[in-house]
Amino acid sequence: MSQENIQLTVVQLDLFQSSKSTKFIEDQLGIQGTKLFVEQIRKFVEDAFNPIRITSIYNETYSLGGDGYRILFKDVDDAYKFVKDFCIKVDKYNITKDNKRLFRIGAATGNVLYDESQSGIDRIIGHRVLFTVSRMVTVADPGWLYIDKATYQALPQESQKNFTLRNIEGKKHENNFDAYGCPMLYDASPFMQPFNFEIAIIDRKNKVSYKSKETKEVKIEAKYFIEKLVNNVNLENNVILEMISIPSGIFQMGTTEDEIERLCKLYNEDYFRREGEQHGVTIQSFCLGRYPVTQAQWKAVASFPQINRELNPNPSHFQGTNRPVECVSWDDAEEFCLRLSHHTKKQYRLPSEAEWEYACRAGTKTAFHFGETLKTDLANYNGKYGGEGDYREETTEVGSMKFANRFGLYDMHGNVWEWCQDHWHDSYEGAPTDGSAWINTSHNTKGRILRGGSWYTGLANCRSMRRLYANSGQEHNTYGFRVACSSSWIL
Numbered sequence: 001m002s003q004e005n006i007q008l009t010v011v012q013l014d015l016f017q018s019s020k021s022t023k024f025i026e027d028q029l030g031i032q033g034t035k036l037f038v039e040q041i042r043k044f045v046e047d048a049f050n051p052i053r054i055t056s057i058y059n060e061t062y063s064l065g066g067d068g069y070r071i072l073f074k075d076v077d078d079a080y081k082f083v084k085d086f087c088i089k090v091d092k093y094n095i096t097k098d099n100k101r102l103f104r105i106g107a108a109t110g111n112v113l114y115d116e117s118q119s120g121i122d123r124i125i126g127h128r129v130l131f132t133v134s135r136m137v138t139v140a141d142p143g144w145l146y147i148d149k150a151t152y153q154a155l156p157q158e159s160q161k162n163f164t165l166r167n168i169e170g171k172k173h174e175n176n177f178d179a180y181g182c183p184m185l186y187d188a189s190p191f192m193q194p195f196n197f198e199i200a201i202i203d204r205k206n207k208v209s210y211k212s213k214e215t216k217e218v219k220i221e222a223k224y225f226i227e228k229l230v231n232n233v234n235l236e237n238n239v240i241l242e243m244i245s246i247p248s249g250i251f252q253m254g255t256t257e258d259e260i261e262r263l264c265k266l267y268n269e270d271y272f273r274r275e276g277e278q279h280g281v282t283i284q285s286f287c288l289g290r291y292p293v294t295q296a297q298w299k300a301v302a303s304f305p306q307i308n309r310e311l312n313p314n315p316s317h318f319q320g321t322n323r324p325v326e327c328v329s330w331d332d333a334e335e336f337c338l339r340l341s342h343h344t345k346k347q348y349r350l351p352s353e354a355e356w357e358y359a360c361r362a363g364t365k366t367a368f369h370f371g372e373t374l375k376t377d378l379a380n381y382n383g384k385y386g387g388e389g390d391y392r393e394e395t396t397e398v399g400s401m402k403f404a405n406r407f408g409l410y411d412m413h414g415n416v417w418e419w420c421q422d423h424w425h426d427s428y429e430g431a432p433t434d435g436s437a438w439i440n441t442s443h444n445t446k447g448r449i450l451r452g453g454s455w456y457t458g459l460a461n462c463r464s465m466r467r468l469y470a471n472s473g474q475e476h477n478t479y480g481f482r483v484a485c486s487s488s489w490i491l
Contacts, residue, residue, distance in 0.1 A: 004116075008058055008072050009079040009109040009151060010126070012133045013045070013086070015067040016102040016142040040093065041067050048085035052078045058114065062121040067103075070121060070133075072112075076154040079107055083145055087184040102143055105184065106136035109150040136179050139168050143188025144181050152180040161238065164193060164226075183228065192223040192245055200378055200403040202371030222408035224290060227344060229300040239300045241340075242290040243485060244408050246283075251358050252365070254278040254428050255465045267460060275465045279428055283358045283435040288351060289482035291398035291410050292324035292418060293336070304339040311335055317477035322397040324416045324480040330448040330472040333419045333481040340483065351484040352437035353422040353449045353467075360413075360452065360464045362406035367463045368413055369405035374459055378403055381414035386459025395455050413462040416480030417450040424449060424469035446471045454478035 045061060049071065053059050056074035064070055073079040083105055090103060112126030124130075136146040147155075152163060163180035227241040255263075255275035263272040295316050302313040315327040328336075333350055340348040351359065362369050370378055376389025380396045383389030399410045421437035424447035431438055447469045453462030456478050460466070470479070 004114050005111050006114050007111050009076050010129050010133045011071045011079050011107045012137045013069040014104050014137045016104050038066055044089040045069055048082050052082055076151055091185055104137050104140035105145040106133045107151050108133040108148040143183055143185035145184045146179045146181050192225050194223050197404045197408050200370055202373055229297055239296050241297055243287040244290050246286050246288050246359050246407055248285040250282050252278050253281045253354055253357055274467050277428055281354045281433050281435055287485045288359050292416055292480045292482045294322050294398055295325045296321040298325040301336050301340050304343050307338040309335050318395045323395045324398055326416050326477045326480045327475045329475045330419045346485050348483050348485045350419055350421045353420040354435045356420050356451045379414040380455045381453055381462045382458050414453050415455055417454045417478050418452045419481040420449040422449045448472045
């Protein structure tokens with residue numbers, strides 16, 4: 001009996017909800033569909049594995065029956081290359097056939113006993129490694145690759161950037177363990193992960209107090225997921241979209257009558273009347289972009305296949321990859337959302353006006369989520385007209401003001417006006433109270449909502465409740481947007 005202890009990386013492939021997938025395949029392709037699918041998967045495994053097979057005598061594939069495979073690699077890089085190539089082939093098949101192939105994938109590295117006297121899968125014995133990889137596949141999210149710490153540490157630094165640390169809950173009588181996860185397929189579900197951030201609070205005397213999540217005075221919880229704005233298997237591209245989980249809730253939208261009268265008198269303007277009447281709105285949980293869409297994100301999505309209209313990949317007046325995209329119309333923003341939705345298979349859209357104001361306020365009742373006023377070291381606006389600070393005369397990089405609101409959103413005041421779904425209405429009389437967009441169906445109106453103020457506007461125009469509108473085809477170097485998506489994707 002020839003036996004040898006050797007360190008190998010073990011990869012296991014497993015189709016998510018195999019029995020349901022089998023029924024789906026049979027419904028689509030008939031009773032022979034399962035057999036055809038298993039043969040197709042075998043071909044994908046072989047095609048992805050063959051270029052790597054020759055790099056080591058220990059590289060081998062073993063079928064676990066049907067759609068399951070366990071594959072050995074002497075080198076972690078080879079294992080990672082195989083998984084990426086396999087996922088490319090599966091995703092292309094998904095797109096062509098319009099069928100979901102939600103594989104869960106695990107990889108673990110460690111010492112196994114390799115017995116050449118045995119045949120097939122019986123050649124390897126490695127209780128810890130095999131147990132770890134099987135457990136990771138069991139808990140993996142659909143479309144994700146999970147790897148253990150040893151595999152993660154052996155990967156090149158550039159590849160490590162694509163993984164997020166997760167703590168996996170053990171079964172009964174088992175300890176929890178750490179794993180690193182990375183989305184690999186188009187249909188990969190987003191993983192909501194917590195993050196820490198700082199907020200600033202301005203009191204009525206215009207003094208600023210800074211508090212972070214770690215302080216006892218402020219309890220802030222926020223979660224987000226990362227959307228890669230490239231084919232999810234092209235992991236070297238770091239252009240990402242961060243989507244914040246916004247909790248459901250009820251809030252008072254708009255401005256009180258007394259405050260409207262005060263503002264109209266103070267500024268000698270009647271446009272504040274557009275913010276009435278104040279009314280209660282119920283918001284369902286959803287996700288919203290952590291920042292306004294950047295020029296790098298815009299360029300990435302503009303390269304996706306056209307849906308309804310062409311997009312200029314570089315429309316902005318103020319250039320910078322991490323600056324917000326501007327000089328984009330509502331129609332452009334809609335096309336962006338359609339392309340992003342088609343690419344990711346999630347329903348991305350512009351937020352409704354009610355969702356935007358709810359997200360901006362983040363539980364506050366003051367004019368700004370910071371408090372009663374603003375300073376230009378907290379938001380990019382024209383400090384010559386109210387508040388305290390300077391006038392930069394241009395956009396700034398998203399998030400550069402450092403402080404978020406209580407939901408973890410940045411740049412909700414100033415920088416660029418942000419498009420919303422809704423058509424314009426002169427007041428809230430008859431507005432929806434369920435958080436949905438207020439869309440006109442009786443006639444074709446071009447006016448669409450903008451919120452938040454910009455680098456060009458003064459203090460009053462940056463208030464949480466301030467409303468503006470423009471023609472849906474109008475572009476301006478103060479107009480940008482951020483995207484929303486349904487909370488049904490939240491895990």
